[in-house]
Amino acid sequence: MKKVCSIIALSAMTLSLSSFNSSSADDSQERDCMSEAWEAGSNAEEMGASPSEVYSVTNFVYTACDSGIDYMLLMIKF
Amino acid sequence: MRFVIIFLISLQCLAQQGVEVTYAYKTNYQKAPSNKSFYGKLALKAKQVLPTLDFVLKANAGESSYQYNQSMINDASNPELFKMILGFAKADAIYYGNQPNNIFITQKNAFGKLYKIESAFSDLSWHITNMTQEILGFKCKKAVLRYNEGDGTNQNQKREIVAWFTPKLNLPFGPIGFRGLPGLILRLEYKWNFGFVLESTKIKRVNDQNIQKPTKGESIKIEDYRKLSR
Numbered sequence: 001m002k003k004v005c006s007i008i009a010l011s012a013m014t015l016s017l018s019s020f021n022s023s024s025a026d027d028s029q030e031r032d033c034m035s036e037a038w039e040a041g042s043n044a045e046e047m048g049a050s051p052s053e054v055y056s057v058t059n060f061v062y063t064a065c066d067s068g069i070d071y072m073l074l075m076i077k078f
Numbered sequence: 079m080r081f082v083i084i085f086l087i088s089l090q091c092l093a094q095q096g097v098e099v100t101y102a103y104k105t106n107y108q109k110a111p112s113n114k115s116f117y118g119k120l121a122l123k124a125k126q127v128l129p130t131l132d133f134v135l136k137a138n139a140g141e142s143s144y145q146y147n148q149s150m151i152n153d154a155s156n157p158e159l160f161k162m163i164l165g166f167a168k169a170d171a172i173y174y175g176n177q178p179n180n181i182f183i184t185q186k187n188a189f190g191k192l193y194k195i196e197s198a199f200s201d202l203s204w205h206i207t208n209m210t211q212e213i214l215g216f217k218c219k220k221a222v223l224r225y226n227e228g229d230g231t232n233q234n235q236k237r238e239i240v241a242w243f244t245p246k247l248n249l250p251f252g253p254i255g256f257r258g259l260p261g262l263i264l265r266l267e268y269k270w271n272f273g274f275v276l277e278s279t280k281i282k283r284v285n286d287q288n289i290q291k292p293t294k295g296e297s298i299k300i301e302d303y304r305k306l307s308r
Contacts, residue, residue: 040115040117043116043118044115044116044117045232046234047111047117047118047121047234047271047272048227048235048236048270048271048272049117049165049227049235050227050228050235050307051228051306051307052186052189052307053162055188055190055307056158056161056165056188057117057120057162059190060158060159060162061116071116072116072119074156075116075119075120075159078123078127078156078159078160078163
């Protein structure tokens with residue numbers, strides 16, 4: 001889980017560096033996304049998901065959240 | 079007596095020519111998924127979606143491949159979400175086996191990259207029991223295998239696999255990469271909190287069964303792949 005989050009954190013950092021004009025509101029949005037992704041991944045791991053599934057869940061939640069997509073709604077619509 | 083001999087000869091032909099086995103998925107959850115977490119919601123969605131799909135094993139005398147039947151999907155509204163749902167049937171990968179060359183490949187998109195995870199065909203240590211049951215008219219024997227999906231510290235990542243195989247079809251293959259038994263696996267029970275059963279619903283005889291070996295993806299040994307997640 002630590003490794004999964006460090007990979008995603010690294011991607012997030014790259015994103016931040018490539019768009020350093022972002023406002024402080026964007027930064028707080030990013031922090032929320034990190035914690036949402038961490039929580040989703042930790043839950044999956046606790047429930048017994050495999051390491052690659054934990055990675056997929058964490059990455060999906062982070063990417064969806066960062067793009068402003070309601071991933072819980074996506075699931076209902078699926 | 080004549081009928082028995084003809085039956086045995088036709089079974090032998092079936093093994094030589096090749097087969098296509100269709101499996102149906104049935105959930106066997108030992109725990110109710112929580113509706114509050116994302117993974118719990120995924121588990122609930124998997125319960126709805128996966129029984130509508132078919133899973134297909136193609137095999138000839140030496141090779142096999144297994145994956146879900148892609149022709150059943152018209153348009154997955156979100157491919158990433160769909161892949162995670164497939165994960166609940168371990169069908170988010172293509173499994174290829176080659177017994178004569180002792181090769182097994184799992185082609186899978188994992189940790190952000192497409193991999194061809196290589197292992198030995200003879201890797202699995204089954205415990206074969208004396209229990210039997212009949213599936214699609216074939217007498218099947220029970221075999222059990224236990225392993226952990228992670229590094230062994232998380233008890234929830236423990237898995238128990240029960241395979242029902244028939245020595246009458248002398249093909250050492252089965253669904254989701256379970257293999258190496260002295261007969262084709264016709265039922266597989268994948269036991270954990272969000273487990274499932276794959277049971278064969280149809281066995282079709284195929285002439286000149288052509289099995290495609292996965293070509294795309296970065297090759298990685300199973301031992302190195304396991305290190306990626308630590």
